[in-house]
Amino acid sequence: MAGPVIGSAPVFELGRAAAGCSVRVAEAPAGLPDGFPRVLDLPMAWTGAQFVDHESDYIHTLSESDLHEAENALMHFKALGLDGDLVARDNFPLPTLGPRLDQIRRDVHGGKGFGVIRGLDPLKYSVEDLTVLYLGIQSYIANRHGRQDKKGNMLVHIVADNSSKLKAGHHRHSTSPIEAGDVVSWLTRSTAASGGKCIISSAYTVYNVLAASRPDVIRTLARSDWPFAMPRFQCRPVLFYHQGRLMINFGRVPLMGSAIHPRSQGLPGVTSRQTEALDAVEAIAKAAQLEISTRAGDMHFINNLAILHRREGFVNGEAPRERRHLVRMRLRDDELGWNLPADLRQEWSAAFEENGPQVWHVEPMPDGFFPLRSQAN
Structure with missing residues (x-):
């Protein structure tokens, strides 16, 4: 799971258009690809054990004064009479909280790669006000929406929807197989009765282990012969080392298909070597x-190019407060956003270009509005 796909199974999903993937080889050389480092000795290379007794290293709890300042910013923004999607740092003033949020922003882009902001009570606000608070606070982490x-x-x-097999397979996971965004953000409006933990891992740590023990797997991941079927057919690497940054972007469904999204038989499949590489990751x-x-x-807030993420399975309760509901966004920061390799630029451009359509639903979308398409289309 690189970057995007969040499923209930314990699977971490990772992240040149052509008629086929012509650069395939029967056996890859043993060493690291040219230009790839022997080790990434950076804060983004961490293990979960480091944070077991140090939640405050990544969970930033809003104080009463922080919440008061955010509510004042909300009133300031509403007084301007602007549409909610126009909220930004310059019209959502957080003079005291803002500099601390900027530290989280820098940590997400160049530190450990993730952070959690805690303390909002969703029941205290209308849906519209809660959304503007989310967007206003978020604007200090990244300034562009995708x-x-x-x-x-x-x-x-x-949200979970068991009304049909297709919807169950769609809504219980991330609604897009590959997230085109430097940062993936989500607000939890309500949690399930049990389960649903966010589970993350550092791609930099995965790289360091493989570089030391299985450099041949790094070579396999970095080859341009991975046959992605979604959102379009494309042969490209899973793993990149670009301008001094490691990036990973993949999903098993776009590569292998699923019962809900069957893969077209006319497309090339992954090789046994590629399957072994995904399993190792x-x-x-x-x-x-x-x-x-x-x-x-x-x-x-998750750095989608460097953090692997999924979610634990969950069980909803009967009460509305016990039914899991996340609101997810794709983000990019103009100052700190990473330069991308050519193979990833098209999807990012489609997500963030200014002239494309933008639709904002503060409640779950009308039935059928979100495209529930198969990979074969």
Whole structure:
């Protein structure tokens, strides 16, 4: 799971268009690819054990004065009479909290790669006010919002829906197989009765283990012969080392298909060597993972190019407060956002170009509005 896909199974999903993937080889050389480092000795290379007794290293709890300042910023913004999607740092003033949020922003982009902001009570605010608070606080982490589908949906509501096999397979997971965004953010409006933890792992740690023990796997991941089927057919690497940064971007569903999204038989499949590489990544990620128990009102920020993430299975209760509801967004920061390799630029451009459609649903989308398409289309 690199970057995006969040499923109930313990699977970490990772992240040149052509008629086929012509650079495939029967056996890869043993050493690291040219230009790839022997080790990444950086804060983004961590293990979950480091944070077991140090939650305050990544959970930033809003104080009463912080909440008061955020509510004042909300009133200031509403007095301007602007649409909610126009909230930004310059019209959502946080003079005391803002500099601390900027530290989280820098940590997400260049430190450990993730952070949680805690303390909002969703029951205290209307849905509209809660959304503006989320957008206003979020604007201090990244200043640009990305579309999450061709229809231009900016807010995606992740809720369980068992009314059909297709919806169950769609809504219980991240609603897009590959997230085109430097940062993935979500606000938890309500949690399930049990389960649903956010589970993350460092791609940098995975890399260091593989570089020391299985450099041939690094070579396999870095080859341009991975046959992605979604959102379009494309042969490209899973793993990149670009301008001094390691990046990973993949999902098993776009590569292998699923019962809900069957893969077209006309497309090339992954090789046994590639399957072995994905399994190695997931095994290391699971061994080094961090589990984060989520509370209603939590705002998560994940560096989607460097952090592998999934979610624990969950069971909803009968009460509305016991039914899991996340609101997810794709973000990019103009100052700190990473320069991307050519293979990833098209999807990012489609998500963040200014002239595309933008649709903002503060409640779950009308039935059928979000494209529930198969990979074969």
